[in-house]
Amino acid sequence: MRGVFLDTLTMKLAELDTSALEAVxxxxxxxxxxxxxEAAERIKDADVVITNKVVLDRQxxxxxxxxxxxxxxxxxxxxxxxxxxxxxxIPVKNVAGYTGSSLAQHTLALIxxxxxxxxxxxxxxxxxxxxxxxxFCRLDYPVIELSGKVMGIIGYGDLGKKVASLxxxxxxxxxxxxxxxxxxxxxxxxxxxxxxxxxxxSLHCPxxxxxxxxxxxxxxxxMKSSAFLVNTARGGLVDEKALMDALKSGxxxxxxxxxxxxxxxxxxxxxxxxxxxxxxITPHNAWISTESRQRLLNxxxxxxxxxxxxxxxx
Numbered sequence: 001m002r003g004v005f006l007d008t009l010t011m012k013l014a015e016l017d018t019s020a021l022e023a024v025x026x027x028x029x030x031x032x033x034x035x036x037x038e039a040a041e042r043i044k045d046a047d048v049v050i051t052n053k054v055v056l057d058r059q060x061x062x063x064x065x066x067x068x069x070x071x072x073x074x075x076x077x078x079x080x081x082x083x084x085x086x087x088x089x090i091p092v093k094n095v096a097g098y099t100g101s102s103l104a105q106h107t108l109a110l111i112x113x114x115x116x117x118x119x120x121x122x123x124x125x126x127x128x129x130x131x132x133x134x135x136f137c138r139l140d141y142p143v144i145e146l147s148g149k150v151m152g153i154i155g156y157g158d159l160g161k162k163v164a165s166l167x168x169x170x171x172x173x174x175x176x177x178x179x180x181x182x183x184x185x186x187x188x189x190x191x192x193x194x195x196x197x198x199x200x201x202s203l204h205c206p207x208x209x210x211x212x213x214x215x216x217x218x219x220x221x222x223m224k225s226s227a228f229l230v231n232t233a234r235g236g237l238v239d240e241k242a243l244m245d246a247l248k249s250g251x252x253x254x255x256x257x258x259x260x261x262x263x264x265x266x267x268x269x270x271x272x273x274x275x276x277x278x279x280x281i282t283p284h285n286a287w288i289s290t291e292s293r294q295r296l297l298n299x300x301x302x303x304x305x306x307x308x309x310x311x312x313x314x
Contacts, residue, residue: 007031024305072095099287099295111230146199150197201227201228201230221246255279
């Protein structure tokens with residue numbers, strides 16, 4: 001039985017224990033990246049395909065006669081034509097819950113950076129401004145204490161709950177926005193109430209038709225001018241032009257993003273070409289701890305093992 005992993009570069013497999021993956025099938029082909037033009041040739045003889053972001057559309061699926069299982073090395077499956085897979089009796093398996101600790105840690109780091117401005121102070125130290133200081137410290141950028149402040153969580157699944165627990169550990173009050181499904185849950189507040197009170201707004205909701213560009217001009221105008229916005233969920237949640245204008249005008253105090261609407265972003269992306277001191281951007285790496293990637297790989301292996309066990313039992 002043959003398997004192919006189409007985009008190992010997204011996992012940096014050399015850092016992980018792949019022995020169980022090697023053992024689960026007879027043969028594996030590994031490719032760091034796969035273009036749309038290369039995909040058909042690479043999957044044509046495969047029984048099992050692993051992909052993170054490589055798109056498997058109807059044509060590719062229907063022209064892979066041996067294909068029996070698609071494993072998505074991620075939680076989202078929007079890069080797979082699920083209808084075509086179902087019509088061809090090919091199960092599609094994803095992995096959920098692998099990134100919680102890593103993402104929560106990264107979210108906290110971004111919040112702390114906004115609150116302490118440590119990244120700006122670090123740059124100043126490297127540039128010699130501390131050495132030139134007439135006094136023992138630098139007070140160039142305002143620093144706030146998070147204790148006693150309000151953290152607003154939008155999207156209260158496993159990730160939102162982990163971030164909320166870290167906020168509580170810092171002494172923050174937690175507000176959770178009402179669900180976008182319309183289901184009323186005890187202890188949650190309307191979005192407008194959260195935005196009016198929160199000192200930090202952290203996004204952890206999925207990108208859906210309802211949440212696309214949730215953070216628009218009206219959303220930003222409803223936030224406190226002293227508040228921070230943090231997005232480690234999906235770039236499409238934010239109207240990036242509106243955010244840029246809000247940051248430059250001082251409508252909000254700062255923002256930290258781990259995701260953008262296009263990834264990787266073009267070199268002329270507006271948030272990358274303009275100097276915005278109160279904006280931090282990291283390259284979609286909230287999930288990339290070694291432990292998180294190993295959990296993800298283990299989840300893929302478990303999916304293959306369960307499929308093989310079921311197959312052999314038929």
